[in-house]
Every structure is written in C-alpha cells, then in structure tokens.
Amino acid sequence: MDIKDIQNLIKFVAKSGASEVKLEMEDVKITIKTGSDDAKETTVVQQIPISQALPQAPAAQPVAPTTPAAPAEPKDENAKYITVKSPIIGTFYRKPSPDKPTFVEVGSTISTGDVLCVIEAMKLFNEIESEVSGKIVKVLVDDSSPVEFDQPLFLVDPS
Structure with a gap:
C-alpha cells in the first residue's frame, strides 16, 4: 500500500x-x-518489516492515477498555461529542507516526474511530481503556506 x-x-x-x-x-x-x-x-x-511480511501475489487491480493537471480558466491571459494543483491538504514547501535550494523557480524547465514541491500532511512529507513537461511560469503559493485539495500551485507553459 x-x-x-x-x-x-x-x-x-x-x-x-x-x-x-x-x-x-x-x-x-x-x-x-x-x-x-x-x-x-x-x-x-x-x-511490519519486510522480513516478517508474507510474500504477496501482485495486485490484481490497478491503482487509479491522481487527477491530471487541468488547464486554467480560458477567459484570462493564463489560458495557454497548465495549472498544477495540490493533490492533498497540507502545508506547501518549495524546499526539501530549510538549508536546501528550492525544487523549482520561475523559468525552470521541468519534465514529467520532476519534483516540484513537498506538501506536509500529518507529519508526512509528500513529494509532488510534475505530470507535465514545460517551463514554470508562476508559483501561485507562498512557501510554508497551508493549501487545500485541488488548489492551484504552479502555472506551467507546456510549449
């Protein structure tokens, strides 16, 4: 699991x-x-440590993927950008730890699977990976801010 x-x-x-x-x-x-x-x-x-766990057969049912990033509202200038949204409720962090550099900056080129940020939820730090490739246009949330489920975090230019 x-x-x-x-x-x-x-x-x-x-x-x-x-x-x-x-x-x-x-x-x-x-x-x-x-x-x-x-x-x-x-x-x-x-x-339980793996040495104590019984061997298991592979899972028969696939895990449903999280909702892919949806395009922003088409009525404004951000219509051509893809919005990366928070998959969970928690606290948004741009760095893996206070003494490390940020994962991405405005202008950073990203590809699918790159870590964009971490969100702390119930003392667990969850790495949020990009589901799209492109260039970071805007960071929509301040560091160490609380975020809600489905809240926009980044704008990405897919071109």
Whole structure:
C-alpha cells in the first residue's frame, strides 16, 4: 500500500462519516479516527518489516492515477498555461529542507516526474511530481503556506 492509497483511504473515511476505521493487512496496520469537533483526523500507520511480511501475489487491480493537471480558466491571459494543483491538504514547501535550494523557480524547465514541491500532511512529507513537461511560469503559493485539495500551485507553459 503506497502513500496515495493511504491518502485516498483517509479522504474516503472523512467523507463517509465513520468515527474510526481499522485496516490490517499482511505488512501494514492503519487506524483512522475522525472526531466530530472541527473534523480533525488521526491516522496511525505501522509497517511490519519486510522480513516478517508474507510474500504477496501482485495486485490484481490497478491503482487509479491522481487527477491530471487541468488547464486554467480560458477567459484570462493564463489560458495557454497548465495549472498544477495540490493533490492533498497540507502545508506547501518549495524546499526539501530549510538549508536546501528550492525544487523549482520561475523559468525552470521541468519534465514529467520532476519534483516540484513537498506538501506536509500529518507529519508526512509528500513529494509532488510534475505530470507535465514545460517551463514554470508562476508559483501561485507562498512557501510554508497551508493549501487545500485541488488548489492551484504552479502555472506551467507546456510549449
């Protein structure tokens, strides 16, 4: 089970209204608790060392990919750019750590799979990779700012 599967599970539990869900598989134990006050969520993930895990058959069902970046609103001058949006709720960081350089700057040329930023969600730092190739035109979020699901982060010129 990868981080995207866990994030999708958290979203599903939050929407379902369940107060607690426990999932135990051969190599992972997950407990998700949702409280009624301010809809806060608590997730505990424990991974059993691989030496203890039983061998598994390959997964039969493919994991649905995250939503691809959608074009910006066609009514303004940014219509020709692709908007890279946040796949999760969390805190946006442009650097891997405070003493390291930023992942991308305005004018940086990127290709599919390049890391654009990290988003911290529940003490986990999730690398956000580009789903398009092109040139960064604009960074839409300040460093260390909270971001919402599907919030625009970058404008990319695909040409």
